[in-house]
Each structure stands twice: as C-alpha cells, then as structure tokens.
C-alpha cells in the first residue's frame with residue numbers, strides 16, 4: 611500500500627519524559643495548537659526517552675521525542691529539532707538557581723556560592739557526556755571541578771567555609787540537572803558543607819524550596835518552561851538568577867527522518 615505516513619510510522623506517539631516537566635506541558639500545547647488530534651504524548655522519564663531514542667536510532671527507525679539543549683543526545687546521535695512555526699516552545703531560555711527564603715541569612719556562605727554558580731552549555735555538556743559514557747555522576751563532577759579550578763574559584767570567591775553546615779539540594783533526573791547538581795554539590799562539599807542531594811519530580815522540587823525542606827535547586831528553567839511553578843510558589847523562593855544561558859526545548863527527531871516541521875505531523 612501507500613508508504614506509511616509519519617504518524618502511522620510511529621503509531622502517532624511522541625516519546626516524552628516525566629509528566630511534571632515544562633517540556634511536557636509545552637508538548638501537550640503543541641499537540642493542540644498544531645491540531646495533532648490523532649497523536650499521543652507518552653509519559654516516562656528522561657532515561658526512558660533516551661533508551662527509546664537509542665533503540666530506534668540503532669535500527670534507523672522513525673521516532674519523535676521531547677528534547678532539550680543542553681543534552682548529550684545531540685553529540686551521540688545525529689538529531690534535529692522540528693521547526694515550530696507557531697512558537698509553542700518559545701525562544702532560547704535560561705536555567706536559574708532557586709533558593710529558599712531565609713537561606714541568605716542562615717547560610718550566607720552557601721548562598722554566595724550558589725549565587726555565583728554560572729557556567730556554559732559546553733561545560734554542562736562535558737559533564738553530561740562523561741556520565742553518559744559511564745562515569746558515576748559524583749565522579750564526573752569531581753573530575754570536572756578538578757580540571758576547572760579557575761572557574762570554580764569564581765564561584766567560591768568571597769565565601770567562607772561551611773563547617774559542616776547541612777544543605778539539601780533537590781533536582782529532577784534530567785541529564786542536564788544530574789550534571790549541574792552534582793557539580794555544585796561537589797564545590798559545596800569541598801568548601802566544607804554537608805550536602806544531601808534529593809532526586810524528586812519537578813513539582814516537589816519547587817515545593818520543597820517553597821516549604822523550606824529544600825535549601826535550593828539549580829534547575830529553574832525560565833522564563834516560560836517553569837512559569838507555572840513560579841506563579842504557584844510566588845513569594846516563597848528567591849530567584850538567584852541564571853546559572854546557564856541559552857537552553858532550547860522542542861520536538862526532536864533523527865536526521866534520517868525527512869520531516870522538518872511540527873506541521874509535517876499533521877496529515
């Protein structure tokens with residue numbers, strides 16, 4: 611019969627990640643905005659999405675995933691973002707460091723280090739790739755910190771020692787945040803803080819900072835991606851500004867697929 615449409619070739623499925631991610635909300639909006647009524651967004655996790663991507667890619671099979679930059683998948687696989695002519699996924703965004711109210715007064719040295727934490731997509735990509743290549747996240751972070759003493763010294767500049775002060779940092783198991791969270795945790799530990807990392811979903815990550823059970827997270831995708839969490843917890847956190855600039859979200863496919871736009875999914 612006629613060659614399968616792209617929808618038929620992937621059973622009208624977009625392979626997503628954890629439901630709390632802003633990327634999932636944006637993709638649900640894209641399905642509606644582009645009139646993709648036959649399509650379904652499959653919930654899962656970052657790891658399940660990359661596993662499905664690898665499985666399809668290795669067999670040169672069609673697949674559409676929710677993707678973001680920075681991510682190691684762009685260096686591992688030959689991928690492209692589908693054009694988003696209706697601008698559902700917005701423009702380039704940034705990642706912010708978010709602290710609980712009171713952190714500055716109670717842990718001024720930790721606050722200063724978190725406030726000064728700032729690196730590039732390339733830096734994050736290096737750590738992400740080490741982890742993807744099999745390094746334990748804390749070992750990859752330690753190696754990167756050791757090799758970037760000049761930059762790390764800017765983060766700790768003017769901050770005193772932690773003297774065993776306890777800090778809890780939450781994160782979601784997105785490849786990007788596994789990398790950044792382990793790096794900042796290593797720097798804080800080297801400065802003498804007793805750091806606990808707590809892996810949670812996106813909602814509980816923001817809620818933890820708001821209720822004070824979490825001291826900070828370095829996973830605030832703003833201004834649009836986490837806008838819902840910002841409005842939900844308005845006044846109950848302090849935004850310390852960006853720790854990384856120039857992120858991107860969207861639908862991602864292997865370059866061997868001959869579609870170029872989200873519009874191409876509509877038959």
Ligand SMILES: C[SH](C)CC(=O)O
Pocket residue numbers: 627630631632633634678784786812831835836
């Ligand atoms: C999956 S991106 C790292 C962040 C988000 O979509 O909430």
